Amino acid sequence: xGDHKEQPLRVGAAVRRRRRALxxxxxxxxxxxxxxxxxxxxxxxxxxxxxxPSLERIxxxxxxxxxxxxxxxxxxxxxxxxxxxxxxxxxxxPADSHSRSLVRGHHQLHAMEFTGDHDEGREVQHRxxxxxxxxxxxxxVEAEGRAHRLGRGDTLYMSGGVRHRWRATVPDTRVIVVxxxxxxxxxxxxxxxxxxxxxx
Numbered sequence: 001x002g003d004h005k006e007q008p009l010r011v012g013a014a015v016r017r018r019r020r021a022l023x024x025x026x027x028x029x030x031x032x033x034x035x036x037x038x039x040x041x042x043x044x045x046x047x048x049x050x051x052x053p054s055l056e057r058i059x060x061x062x063x064x065x066x067x068x069x070x071x072x073x074x075x076x077x078x079x080x081x082x083x084x085x086x087x088x089x090x091x092x093x094p095a096d097s098h099s100r101s102l103v104r105g106h107h108q109l110h111a112m113e114f115t116g117d118h119d120e121g122r123e124v125q126h127r128x129x130x131x132x133x134x135x136x137x138x139x140x141v142e143a144e145g146r147a148h149r150l151g152r153g154d155t156l157y158m159s160g161g162v163r164h165r166w167r168a169t170v171p172d173t174r175v176i177v178v179x180x181x182x183x184x185x186x187x188x189x190x191x192x193x194x195x196x197x198x199x200x
Contacts, residue, residue: 009073011055016044018062018069032061080104102176111178118175119167128160128180137173141166 019029026044030037035057042048043058050058055066062069082102099118102111113135123142132141134150141148141156143164150156158164160180168175 009070009075010046011050011069011073012044012046013074014069014072015040015058015062017072018064019044022062024062029058029061033057074107078107108181108184109178110181111176114168114173114175114177116173117168117171118173120165123163123165125163126158126160126179127182128184130158130160130162130177130179132156132158132166133176133178135174135176137168137170137175139166139173139175140169 019026026037026040029035030040033040033054035054039048039054040058043050043054052066055069059066059069080103082104098115100113102113103109118139132139132150133155134152136152138149138151141150141164143156143158143162148156149169166175
């Protein structure tokens with residue numbers, strides 16, 4: 001009773017991050033741990049929860065400990081409030097523009113608020129999907145070579161891999177950008193086999 005097991009953790013994400021950092025394949029980890037590739041894949045995708053002995057074998061195969069993996073795991077049920085106070089926290093943004101993170105810690109979603117005269121300058125490309133919402137003002141977004149003008153209340157959705165840049169065209173612009181975090185692997189089949197030619 002009162003054990004910390006009450007709070008479920010997404011240990012799979014921690015296992016995957018550790019395995020990728022070591023540049024190991026699932027089959028190498030399976031060989032080292034004596035566990036099957038399908039089971040390890042289910043663990044990484046949060047479809048299977050390893051027992052303590054299994055987690056210790058996985059940790060051994062990854063040159064770490066079960067305690068370390070659990071410490072690096074994402075809380076499955078976390079609630080966090082980020083207050084509006086202290087808006088500017090990015091030293092690299094110009095003085096007349098502020099950006100702040102709306103999500104603390106390591107989660108599946110990343111969200112930023114940009115206020116003021118933001119200009120991305122160079123094109124960027126993110127691995128996963130992204131949503132831009134104009135809370136105030138106006139912006140011009142160039143995505144895959146096409147210009148889009150957005151005003152207050154407008155939303156732009158970009159799937160992963162879209163090259164884009166954007167700038168505020170009105171001084172007091174406020175934009176919210178929500179993106180799926182880079183460590184999340186996009187589900188290929190959900191997007192009709194993204195990155196694959198043809199398809200049945």
